Amino acid sequence: MAIRTIEVRESVMAKNNEFAAEVRRRLKGASVTALNLVSSPGSGKTLLLERTLDAVGEELAIAVVAGDVQTQNDAERIAKRTHRLVQAVVTGGACHLDARQVLTALEAIDLAETRLVFIENVGNLVCPASWDLGEDAKVVLFSVTEGEDKPLKYPKMFRQAGVVVMTKIDLLPHVPFRVELAVEYARQVNPALRFFHTSALTGEGLDQWNAYLRSLVREPATA
Amino acid sequence: MHELSIALEVCRMAEERVGHAACGSVTAVGVEVGDDAGIEPDNLEFCLEALLAQPPFGGARPVIVRQHGDVLRLAYLEVEDGDPDD
Numbered sequence: 001m002a003i004r005t006i007e008v009r010e011s012v013m014a015k016n017n018e019f020a021a022e023v024r025r026r027l028k029g030a031s032v033t034a035l036n037l038v039s040s041p042g043s044g045k046t047l048l049l050e051r052t053l054d055a056v057g058e059e060l061a062i063a064v065v066a067g068d069v070q071t072q073n074d075a076e077r078i079a080k081r082t083h084r085l086v087q088a089v090v091t092g093g094a095c096h097l098d099a100r101q102v103l104t105a106l107e108a109i110d111l112a113e114t115r116l117v118f119i120e121n122v123g124n125l126v127c128p129a130s131w132d133l134g135e136d137a138k139v140v141l142f143s144v145t146e147g148e149d150k151p152l153k154y155p156k157m158f159r160q161a162g163v164v165v166m167t168k169i170d171l172l173p174h175v176p177f178r179v180e181l182a183v184e185y186a187r188q189v190n191p192a193l194r195f196f197h198t199s200a201l202t203g204e205g206l207d208q209w210n211a212y213l214r215s216l217v218r219e220p221a222t223a
Numbered sequence: 224m225h226e227l228s229i230a231l232e233v234c235r236m237a238e239e240r241v242g243h244a245a246c247g248s249v250t251a252v253g254v255e256v257g258d259d260a261g262i263e264p265d266n267l268e269f270c271l272e273a274l275l276a277q278p279p280f281g282g283a284r285p286v287i288v289r290q291h292g293d294v295l296r297l298a299y300l301e302v303e304d305g306d307p308d309d
Contacts, residue, residue: 001303127225130261
């Protein structure tokens, strides 16, 4: 038998990127901003979302897509803070959300009544960096109980992000974490990063975070 | 970490390219993996070997081509064309 070679040269992410483009088209059409929250497991994504919904959930008409490897625990926690739809996506073992899952989740959300969508990704600083979900920006949560050199260890994620939210800063007196060094490392990877220093427990820094969110939401296209 | 997802997508793309019925005639699947693609090449090869051993494929050989940058693409397929050699 003769062997012939078929040249393909097609990105493995091409299909995902098609879905991401469709997510982006729908969000833009409805003047909705989307943020993709990424972090290590346990950095405080769900708690930050709870506090954010408490403070500006209604004002900014926030909907949430909550991804998790197993259980709907995070989605159930978040749903207690809002009457708006919280879409749970259980990946069943997969280490990231993909754009097709987000597109499916958006089908159930009334975008005309929404101005801001949070996508809570699976806790993982590696894989979610490779999947475009159609978001406007990736927001990395970085807790002070982690090492300062996390940006150097996971540069792809920090390179792709627009914002870093440092979390659990109420613990700074108790942990050997040097904020200035962590910021320096992050800026080595991505000089354009914007930082927020927060404690969801004490509320420190959340006013600045909420003000940032207000600045992001677009006026409705019909306005 | 997500190499199995990538391997599944590579197999989907290969099947789409040659058609379901011809998957068994695929003998090699070439994938270019950049050193900044967030993929562990050996792990991807392992996952592809496992998937390509299953129907509709018939034991095609994965060929990982390492590159610089963040490239991650299905580069080529080698297929038995069914015609006897001259």
